[in-house]
Amino acid sequence: MRKVDAAADFEAMLESCRREAKASFSNDEVLLEKWITSPRHIEVQVFGDSHGNVVHLFERDCSLQRRHQKVIEEAPAPGMSPEMRTEIGAAAVRAAKAIGYSGAGTVEFIADGSEGLRADRVWFMEMNTRLQVEHPVTEAITGTDLVEWQLRVAAGEPLPAAQEDLAIRGAAMEARLYAEDPARGFLPQIGRLAHLALPDRAARIDSGVRTGDAITPHYDPMIAKVIATGATREEARTRLLAALRASEIAGLVTNLPFLRALADHPVFAAGEMDTGLVDRELEALTAP
Numbered sequence: 001m002r003k004v005d006a007a008a009d010f011e012a013m014l015e016s017c018r019r020e021a022k023a024s025f026s027n028d029e030v031l032l033e034k035w036i037t038s039p040r041h042i043e044v045q046v047f048g049d050s051h052g053n054v055v056h057l058f059e060r061d062c063s064l065q066r067r068h069q070k071v072i073e074e075a076p077a078p079g080m081s082p083e084m085r086t087e088i089g090a091a092a093v094r095a096a097k098a099i100g101y102s103g104a105g106t107v108e109f110i111a112d113g114s115e116g117l118r119a120d121r122v123w124f125m126e127m128n129t130r131l132q133v134e135h136p137v138t139e140a141i142t143g144t145d146l147v148e149w150q151l152r153v154a155a156g157e158p159l160p161a162a163q164e165d166l167a168i169r170g171a172a173m174e175a176r177l178y179a180e181d182p183a184r185g186f187l188p189q190i191g192r193l194a195h196l197a198l199p200d201r202a203a204r205i206d207s208g209v210r211t212g213d214a215i216t217p218h219y220d221p222m223i224a225k226v227i228a229t230g231a232t233r234e235e236a237r238t239r240l241l242a243a244l245r246a247s248e249i250a251g252l253v254t255n256l257p258f259l260r261a262l263a264d265h266p267v268f269a270a271g272e273m274d275t276g277l278v279d280r281e282l283e284a285l286t287a288p
Helices: 007-025 082-098 135-142 146-154 233-246 256-263
Strands: 039-048 054-066 069-075 103-112 122-128 171-178 195-197 204-207 222-230 248-250
Touching: 039 082, 039 146, 054 082, 054 135, 069 135, 069 233, 069 256, 082 103, 082 122, 103 146, 135 146, 135 171, 135 204, 135 222, 171 233, 171 256, 222 233, 233 256
Parallel strands: none
Antiparallel strands: 039 054, 039 103, 054 069, 069 171, 103 122, 171 222, 195 248, 204 222
16 A cells, blocks of 8 residues: 655656565555545434335444444434435445345544545545444434334335435434553453443443453453434534443443543534544553
């Protein structure tokens, strides 16, 4: 891979790539891709059934990442215009219909956020053919149960709703609470949960562990998902921060202090984040 910042450097970089590719793979073909300086990770929840119906349940913003893995997700995406929402949703539906897709799926896009979200600055990245970890934020803003939808579609039923039945109500955010050490490159941690108290009245908590359980190296070190909702994005963010501050964990290192700092970061509060925010602000976000 070569990043070319000036047109004058292009030929030399191209030849360098070709030589390396030829030596490594006996094939000197290369791909040319646009370098996006302020990337936003925007994804669209789609759902299809065996009767040819496909709908989208709007978008999620998953730009807050570490090691290319999501940390805090939200729906809807901040700064999304109605026109772009319509276009990106239609594109996701076309992709699902093109392959006769059935069940839950996520069509993922990279958007250039340097001048705000624009329909002419968003590109297809990949499709995840499953229900994703962050599906609760979509459920929260659409009033749906996507796991129920999966079961109904698997049983041969048509989708429970048409596109015109779906609408966005409010905002939602989800934080992934992990047994990992952000100050040491987000290294996974193992150990026993001596104490775990999560505020399930202030937020939706999806978890499979409790006090006394062990976090082992054999599974993903996620402890819980903390999901907060609100009539506005700021209300959802404030509630998420309150839930994280009220959470208690002892026994092993977790990313809880990091999540609190991230949820309270002014750039995130303003909805102006990109996928590089965590890396740029890591020292401040992991300060003791």
